[in-house]
Amino acid sequence: MKVAVIGEGYLAATLKICAAQLGHQITAPLWEPDVTWFAEDVGSDGAEQALGKIWNHLKEISGDQVIFVSSQLPVGSLLTLEGFTEFRSDCRFSFAYIPENIRTGHGVEDFMAQTRFVVGTRSPEAREAAIEFFDQHPAKLEWMSPESAEMVKHAINA
Numbered sequence: 001m002k003v004a005v006i007g008e009g010y011l012a013a014t015l016k017i018c019a020a021q022l023g024h025q026i027t028a029p030l031w032e033p034d035v036t037w038f039a040e041d042v043g044s045d046g047a048e049q050a051l052g053k054i055w056n057h058l059k060e061i062s063g064d065q066v067i068f069v070s071s072q073l074p075v076g077s078l079l080t081l082e083g084f085t086e087f088r089s090d091c092r093f094s095f096a097y098i099p100e101n102i103r104t105g106h107g108v109e110d111f112m113a114q115t116r117f118v119v120g121t122r123s124p125e126a127r128e129a130a131i132e133f134f135d136q137h138p139a140k141l142e143w144m145s146p147e148s149a150e151m152v153k154h155a156i157n158a
Helices: 010-021 047-060 077-085 107-112 124-133 146-156
Strands: 002-006 035-038 065-069 093-097 116-121 140-144
Touching: 002 010, 002 047, 010 107, 035 047, 047 077, 065 077, 065 124, 077 093, 077 146, 093 124, 093 146, 116 124, 116 146, 124 140, 140 146
Parallel strands: 002 035, 035 065, 065 093, 116 140
Antiparallel strands: 093 116
16 A cells, blocks of 8 residues: 655654555655555644645645544544535545554554554545555554544543
């Protein structure tokens, strides 16, 4: 699977390393990835800025695309992104929210040792992409709504 990880900082770097360890090809968004994964490190006042970066990137994507999001955003952000993309008649987006639970300095170890990953999605395409992405990882996938997955992210960081 070709995966483009978008983000600056520790979370994006960790996801790139872990995706490669699971056998995925890390690529740039311009090279038509199978999945684009937004992993912007977000501070307590940076959620709006991170959401803006995602919006700007979605404007540039051509063709159908599966989008994973792990940045900590307000609950309901994925619903907002889904609404935005309805105005794009030239492509179709399928979203999943996948909260991460990694500690600074132990990200790769924490990710690879997970026993479960939460995946929040309404999309069959995003569900299939998540199954494919985590196929080589022994963790169980816990399925729920995007809003519930967004709440899990806030609970993890509380």
